[in-house]
Amino acid sequence: MFAKKHKSFNFIDRSVYVFSLIISLLIIAPIFGVILGNISVDNEYFKFFSQTELVRYTKNSLFILISVLFITFFLGTFSAYLVSFYEFPFVNFFKYSLLLSFAIPPYIFGYTLSGFFENYGTFYSILNYFLDEKIINSILPNLGPFLGSIISLSLTLFGYVFILTRSSFLNQSKNLIEVGKNLGFTTFDIFFKIILPSARPAIFIGLSLVGMETLADFGTVSFFGLSTFTTGIYNSWFIFDDLKTANVLSFLLLFFILTLFVLESFFRKNMKFHNSTSSLKRKNEKINLKGTKRILAFLFCFTIFFISFLFPLFQMLFWSFTFPNSFDFLEIISINFNSMKLIFFASTVIIFLSFFVNFGTRVLKSNVLSFFSNLSIAGYAIPGIVISVAIITFFSLIDNLLHLSIKSYFIGSLAGLIFGYVIRFYSISFNTIKTVYLKINKTIDDSALLLGFDKLKILKKIHFPLLKSHFVFAFILISIEIIKELPITLILRPFNFETFSTKAFNMASNDLIEAAAVPSLFIILWSSLLIILSIKFFLIDKK
Amino acid sequence: MFKVFLFLFIFVNSATANEINLFTSRHYESDARLFKKFTDQTGIKINIISGKSKILEKRIFEEGNNSKADILFLADAGALYSAQNKNLFSKIKSEFIKKKVPISLRNDFWVGITKRSRILYYNPNFLSKKEIEDISYEDLSDKKWLNSIAVRQSNNIYNQSLVASMLEHNGVNNTKKWLEGLVNNFARSPQGNDRAQILMVASGEAKLAIANSYYYALMLSGKKGIEQKKAAEKVIPIFPNQLNRGAHINISGAGIIKFSKNKKKAEKFLEFLLTNDSQSEFCSNSFEYPVIDDKGVDKPEYNLSSNFKEDTSIDVSIYGKRQAEAFKLMKKAGWN
Numbered sequence: 001m002f003a004k005k006h007k008s009f010n011f012i013d014r015s016v017y018v019f020s021l022i023i024s025l026l027i028i029a030p031i032f033g034v035i036l037g038n039i040s041v042d043n044e045y046f047k048f049f050s051q052t053e054l055v056r057y058t059k060n061s062l063f064i065l066i067s068v069l070f071i072t073f074f075l076g077t078f079s080a081y082l083v084s085f086y087e088f089p090f091v092n093f094f095k096y097s098l099l100l101s102f103a104i105p106p107y108i109f110g111y112t113l114s115g116f117f118e119n120y121g122t123f124y125s126i127l128n129y130f131l132d133e134k135i136i137n138s139i140l141p142n143l144g145p146f147l148g149s150i151i152s153l154s155l156t157l158f159g160y161v162f163i164l165t166r167s168s169f170l171n172q173s174k175n176l177i178e179v180g181k182n183l184g185f186t187t188f189d190i191f192f193k194i195i196l197p198s199a200r201p202a203i204f205i206g207l208s209l210v211g212m213e214t215l216a217d218f219g220t221v222s223f224f225g226l227s228t229f230t231t232g233i234y235n236s237w238f239i240f241d242d243l244k245t246a247n248v249l250s251f252l253l254l255f256f257i258l259t260l261f262v263l264e265s266f267f268r269k270n271m272k273f274h275n276s277t278s279s280l281k282r283k284n285e286k287i288n289l290k291g292t293k294r295i296l297a298f299l300f301c302f303t304i305f306f307i308s309f310l311f312p313l314f315q316m317l318f319w320s321f322t323f324p325n326s327f328d329f330l331e332i333i334s335i336n337f338n339s340m341k342l343i344f345f346a347s348t349v350i351i352f353l354s355f356f357v358n359f360g361t362r363v364l365k366s367n368v369l370s371f372f373s374n375l376s377i378a379g380y381a382i383p384g385i386v387i388s389v390a391i392i393t394f395f396s397l398i399d400n401l402l403h404l405s406i407k408s409y410f411i412g413s414l415a416g417l418i419f420g421y422v423i424r425f426y427s428i429s430f431n432t433i434k435t436v437y438l439k440i441n442k443t444i445d446d447s448a449l450l451l452g453f454d455k456l457k458i459l460k461k462i463h464f465p466l467l468k469s470h471f472v473f474a475f476i477l478i479s480i481e482i483i484k485e486l487p488i489t490l491i492l493r494p495f496n497f498e499t500f501s502t503k504a505f506n507m508a509s510n511d512l513i514e515a516a517a518v519p520s521l522f523i524i525l526w527s528s529l530l531i532i533l534s535i536k537f538f539l540i541d542k543k
Numbered sequence: 544m545f546k547v548f549l550f551l552f553i554f555v556n557s558a559t560a561n562e563i564n565l566f567t568s569r570h571y572e573s574d575a576r577l578f579k580k581f582t583d584q585t586g587i588k589i590n591i592i593s594g595k596s597k598i599l600e601k602r603i604f605e606e607g608n609n610s611k612a613d614i615l616f617l618a619d620a621g622a623l624y625s626a627q628n629k630n631l632f633s634k635i636k637s638e639f640i641k642k643k644v645p646i647s648l649r650n651d652f653w654v655g656i657t658k659r660s661r662i663l664y665y666n667p668n669f670l671s672k673k674e675i676e677d678i679s680y681e682d683l684s685d686k687k688w689l690n691s692i693a694v695r696q697s698n699n700i701y702n703q704s705l706v707a708s709m710l711e712h713n714g715v716n717n718t719k720k721w722l723e724g725l726v727n728n729f730a731r732s733p734q735g736n737d738r739a740q741i742l743m744v745a746s747g748e749a750k751l752a753i754a755n756s757y758y759y760a761l762m763l764s765g766k767k768g769i770e771q772k773k774a775a776e777k778v779i780p781i782f783p784n785q786l787n788r789g790a791h792i793n794i795s796g797a798g799i800i801k802f803s804k805n806k807k808k809a810e811k812f813l814e815f816l817l818t819n820d821s822q823s824e825f826c827s828n829s830f831e832y833p834v835i836d837d838k839g840v841d842k843p844e845y846n847l848s849s850n851f852k853e854d855t856s857i858d859v860s861i862y863g864k865r866q867a868e869a870f871k872l873m874k875k876a877g878w879n
Contacts, residue, residue, distance in 0.1 A: 119742035120770040137746040225734040227698045392605040408609040495590040506570035511736050
């Protein structure tokens with residue numbers, strides 16, 4: 001099929017095709033194998049479930065999804081717009097520090113939020129210096145489950161929209177605001193009619209990541225006690241031993257995710273890209289804000305930075321100091337070592353695989369490959385709990401079918417853990433590389449082919465150098481996710497193998513949220529460090 | 544490169560000799576300290592993997608014969624029953640265990656290690672002792688408690704076990720009605736952990752809270768900070784159904800995995816957990832109640848075991864049998 005476009009349909013093409021396809025299939029196999037193999041709605045629990053619960057679960061999931069998308073869209077694009085086009089106090093600081101929100105896992109933000117505002121919590125302790133107990137209890141806000149979940153998810157996920165939108169603004173060749181003004185547009189019109197549309201692919205990719213994270217979230221919604229698809233999957237799987245209902249729900253969840261993808265590619269196809277090569281890029285002259293606007297811009301960014309990063313950080317520091325928990329020094333070292341090991345192996349595997357498939361999809365122009373590679377990023381939307389159980393079931397199935405016993409190498413081992421991470425975080429790397437690939441003009445490939453390069457040479461001599469720095473970026477994004485990842489690590493890890501997230505979770509689920517502070521701080525520390533590194537070596541604006 | 548990976552993975556998988564592998568849904572640091580004592584005494588190392596009970600259960604079930612698990616230690620009798628139902632346990636043979644633990648807290652396949660009660664709390668500033676003195680779980684559906692009861696969600700296994708016990712005592716129809724009344728009396732849509740419910744009562748936002756006994760002790764111990772200690776001091780625990788069957792009792796318990804190759808060592812470990820010393824540790828660190836005769840067991844003052852009448856009229860394994868049924872009824876009654 002793909003051979004029609006190029007004469008060079010050769011051994012290399014075929015190998016690339018086969019390997020890309022195998023990688024994509026392997027990543028989706030456990031999930032789809034389990035889901036499709038068990039779909040059936042003929043059982044008692046599902047009847048009960050569909051009568052009483054299904055509508056509510058759907059409503060709640062959609063409500064959370066839409067709210068979080070709306071808030072992250074607003075926070076992400078507006079802050080990206082401010083720091084990209086305007087000059088105001090600390091703008092260079094905010095440009096990067098807003099990314100630190102990535103360092104906070106949504107569930108830890110949830111712990112913070114509830115620990116801060118709960119009766120006799122941190123906020124109470126602060127107010128207790130000034131006010132009487134009765135007054136305090138009457139003014140403490142009661143964050144309901146919806147508000148709590150939506151705030152926690154939005155403030156920890158808006159960074160996806162922010163970072164992608166901002167980098168898209170940076171890549172604009174012309175000063176968009178100037179163009180708008182020349183056309184006689186108002187600031188409002190410029191923002192909605194020129195600036196936002198110019199970054200649409202980036203915004204949609206950002207929002208689709210936010211959407212997937214939101215739908216897959218289990219820790220936060222279950223902490224706040226909301227019935228969504230993930231808690232529904234959890235309940236049917238773990239309370240009713242009903243894999244089938246869980247699978248029907250997983251399937252529905254996937255349906256929503258795929259809808260997001262279709263929407264995303266629809267918008268992508270209907271857009272024209274106004275990209276330029278870097279040599280043509282002009283330095284972006286920023287507009288110096290004056291008066292109230294200057295203060296408002298500063299306050300907007302500062303508030304987001306404060307709530308999304310400093311607030312959880314301070315709460316964890318407060319807990320660590322108020323409850324000096326004897327956290328074993330040796331244990332801290334061993335957990336750090338565990339984290340490094342996981343990050344190194346998993347990221348290397350994920351980046352290698354996603355680069356290869358991206359390359360295959362690009363040079364072979366095969367619809368089949370493109371379809372499966374797009375499908376393979378769906379793992380990001382699947383709750384970690386489901387992925388873990390799917391992996392266990394998948395290997396049992398293989399063992400039974402082929403009379404093997406490879407299962408023990410994948411369950412309770414680093415191999416299984418990394419496989420789980422590959423399924424879950426593949427899309428981060430895949431999308432990062434894909435975004436850059438889209439910007440590399442395909443005529444470059446064609447010219448290279450005309451010059452007699454074969455495809456592997458294109459990969460080595462042209463694509464790899466152009467993408468290299470983005471591998472580091474993907475590495476960092478994956479690392480941050482791995483440090484924060486909870487359910488897969490919890491279920492598939494080897495004996496006596498703790499990470500900071502499993503440690504924090506164990507403490508928190510034992511109602512010792514204060515003792516979860518030290519491991520939580522390490523999660524924040526590590527992630528912040530990686531984010532700062534990425535800023536220093538990768539994201540910093542080139543002047 | 545791939546060979547290096549493979550080597551590492553296989554290396555990580557290999558196990559050494561004198562040790563047992565413990566799967567546990569309990570996440571207490573004090574448990575780990577106690578296990579270390581066992582290692583010091585016997586030289587047997589305890590490898591721990593912790594997680595939610597059903598996840599551990601599923602993992603062992605899926606691994607089957609390949610499973611490296613020797614012991615499964617779970618918080619809630621229902622969870623133990625579920626694992627038993629999947630045929631994961633072998634029979635416990637130890638006479639020591641049978642002698643030490645009363646029959647209502649164990650069966651052939653697993654044994655209770657610690658005990659807790661799910662009880663009520665009130666704040667004497669907002670409620671007189673008279674109003675609540677002889678209260679029963681059944682009374683909680685009374686209209687008198689409209690907008691007054693704080694409890695966590697229905698997906699919480701302790702709530703499911705409590706409702707399962709109600710089902711066993713009162714039958715389906717009565718329980719259905721009871722649940723409707725109870726849900727109607729909620730002070731807010733259920734959220735937060737057990738401690739949060741007790742705090743609601745301390746602040747006067749709810750009149751009654753349903754929570755496990757050890758949370759109160761935990762707050763009083765000062766481990767949750769001075770504010771929470773002060774809050775807990777405002778609250779009084781009350782054990783329901785003292786005039787009839789007694790307060791609802793649940794256990795944390797363990798069984799030996801069928802596939803275990805270390806059954807003897809595992810049994811030795813369970814026996815160790817049931818000694819006076821170990822039981823004292825549970826009482827003063829995780830504030831649970833002892834499952835053995837508590838004469839030789841040391842416990843802090845605020846550990847209220849043996850101060851009340853326990854419901855021993857049904858086996859705790861009933862909770863497991865009726866948990867799913869209970870959860871369904873709870874959901875139907877609108878308990879989120």
